[in-house]
Amino acid sequence: MTSTIVNTDEILETLAAYTILYPDFCEAMRLITKCFDTTRHRKDPASAMLIGSTGVGKTRLCRMIEKQLGYARKVRDVRCEHIVKPCLYVELPESATIKSLSMVLARELGANPNDHQSVTTLETLIIERLDIMQVKLVILDDFHHIAEKGQSKTKYSLCSWISILLNKSGVPFLLSGTSAGETIVNMIQELSDRFPYRAKLKILPITEETSSSSFIGILSGLQKELIRLGDLQKFIHLTDPNHYIAVYLSTQGNFRKLSNLLHDGFRISLLRGDHTLTLNDFAEAADDLAFCCSPNYFRMSPAQLKIALKSKNSATGSKS
Secondary structure, three states: OOOOOOOOHHHHHHHHHHHOHHHHHHHHHHHHHHHHHHHHHHOOOOOEEEEEEOOHHHHHHOOOOHHHHOOOOOEEOOOEEEOOOOEEEOOOOOOHHHEEEEEEEEHHHOOOOOOOOHHHHHHHHHHHHHHOOOOEEEEEEOHHHHHHHHHHHHHHHHHHHHHHHHHHHHHOOOEEOOOOHHHHOOHHHHHHHHEEOOOOEOOOOOOOHHHHHHHHHHHHHHHHHHHHHHHHOOOOOOOHHHHHHHHHHHHOOOHHHHHHHHHEEEEEEHOOOOOOOOOHHHHHHOOOOOOOOOOHHHOHHHHHHHHHHHHHHHHHHOOO
């Protein structure tokens, strides 16, 4: 094999970690990273939001920003040795309250909070830790949980508390979630004003011209990685019109679904061990995936695929 990776699990894990930087993804990253410079220049937190439906790559982008800023590490200064954590990443718990979120933040900052501590005490602890650990960005992923769960009063109080944290700590936040989260933020003008940068990721459409399709560009890049990792000697071209349409109709331009499909199809190929990738690999993979097993577009003829694509475009009002 040309790849140094020989273990099937390692190959599939490497594929899962691979990211294609398409234009909308890069633009979202550019907008979000602007908040660092703006905060530094203005000495006032200028925060960002990352908005999109499930499966468009929000968490992956958040994790890339976390990696870009750097993970927690030990440093020694003239006084002592302590932990520096440039980015604090937190998945927002469902039905979050000020108390539950403050407990999560405190733990992620290395503290050992208990239920008997007041919100005011935890707030002071969090602000102190953000400063000591030199946090440059706080990421709250799944922020839409605030909008989906709990009473309006609780949602309002939690958003107001986040605004207080911003004001007192001077650290910018990145709130990542669906548009429901943005709606909640916009209800509080002071908080909304703190989030001048709003990046959006969308489900990718299929376009009339494949040369202008971000989705086919991503698929092309991922196929090259499949070829490299599997040392493929004989393979179908997923960017060929019929195969591309089958992949698109199966995943609806959703990256999470695409990742599942490619993982399962590639796994079948790897376990066979003959360095080939066939259409049947994806047909078998699709049989087991709830989102694309019925109908299974990889078992359709070219004529059937055209009819299916036309039907989808008629339903969505897009062009094929």
